Amino acid sequence: MQVVHWNGEPTPLVDADDNILVGLGGFPPDRNGSDWQRDVAKPAAEAMRAAAIQIYSLPRWMRKRFQHSTNRRGGHAAKSVGPSMGGGQPYPQNLSHTPRLLAIFSALFALKCFERLAGWGNTLFEAFSPDLFNYYRAKLAEVSANDPRIHLNFPLKFSVFSTATFNFGPATITLPHIDFRNLAWGWCSITALGDYDPDFGGHLVLWDLKLIIRFPPGSTIFIPSAILRHSNTNIRDHEFRFSFTQFTPAAIFRWAYNGFRTDKDVEESKFTTAAEHEQRRRDKERRWKEGIKMYQKWEGPIRTL
Structure with a gap:
């Protein structure tokens, strides 16, 4: 395994074909009196800590630090929110929560610090992989426009992702895993927050690439998590x-x-023609290759890790 002493500066990691496979997004430079840690990272962490205490109660939340987990992602407290599909959902719909939890999540999304985190993530995504970014934006726009019951976490100008997970910790340490429900060639955005020294822990481990990446609080990394x-x-x-x-x-x-139907609905429909079945088979065979073509080619100097 190789340790990457990343300082938070935006850095692409490319594959053997010079495609940007991983985007070390980092955080924007401070300008005109703006301080990312003071104005964004620390307030976001404080808001998540306060929300966790509201959701779990302080003693129960703190016990999560020492709890042994059977969850494949880890023993920390976590909640997902936003439009989703899979796991038994017959169509895209917002994940179900109590009115109290929805109020807590709405309050987090309304904070300027989370708006800026999402907006910075959008900027990074578009810069690192514009074709993939546009694909995400177009498909989420289609799906949300088709069903007015869907409520996005952020407007598309701030985030092209449908779903978010708040990993409340208090020590968010994930176990080795892949996110098999995510788009195979797609990216997920991970923003680290909190009060920890990145020189001593919290590193992102990419097992298949044999990389251990220093992950400073307030920074964002994009990976194909599936x-x-x-x-x-x-x-x-x-x-x-x-x-x-x-x-x-x-x-x-x-x-x-x-066309806003499930695979099963289309494949079992008596109205789906033989030609359409054949086209779907061909699309399925080439989908991975077409997806990989969305990755941006890196034409700048290659940074030696």
Whole structure:
């Protein structure tokens, strides 16, 4: 394994074909009195800590640090919110929560710091992979316009992802896993937050690439989480680490491709012609190759890790 001492500066990681496979997004430079850590990263972490105490109660939330987990992602407290599909949902719909939880999530999304996190993520996504970004934006726009019951976490100008997960910690340390419900060639956005020293823990581990990446609080990284096994290293006992992730389930893209129907509905319909079945078979065979073509070719100097 190779340790990457990343300082938070936007950096592409390319594959053997010079495609940008991973985007180390980092955070924007401070200008005109703006301070990313002071104005965005720290307020977001404080808001997540306050929300976690509201949701779980302080003693229960703190016990999560020491709890053994059977969850494949880890033992930390976490909640997902926003439009999703898969896991039994027959069509895209917002994940179900109590009115109290929805009020807490709405309050988080309304904060300027989370708006800026999402907006910066959009900027990075478009810069690192414009074709993939446009694909995400177009499909989410189609799906949300088709069904007025769908409520996006952010307007599309701030985020092209449908769904978000608040990993409330208090020590968000994920176990090695892949997010198999995500789009195979798609990206998810991971923003690290909290009060921890990135030199001593909280690193992102990309097992298939044999990389251990320093992950400073307030920075964002994009990975194809459905194909790269990933996890985080531990942090010290007195530290706190949260993360805010955004993604779009693959089933939402399939829903749009099918004309707002499921694969089963189309394939079992008596109105689907033999020619349409054949076209779907061909599309399925070439889908991965077409998806990989959305990756941006890197034409700048290659940074030696």
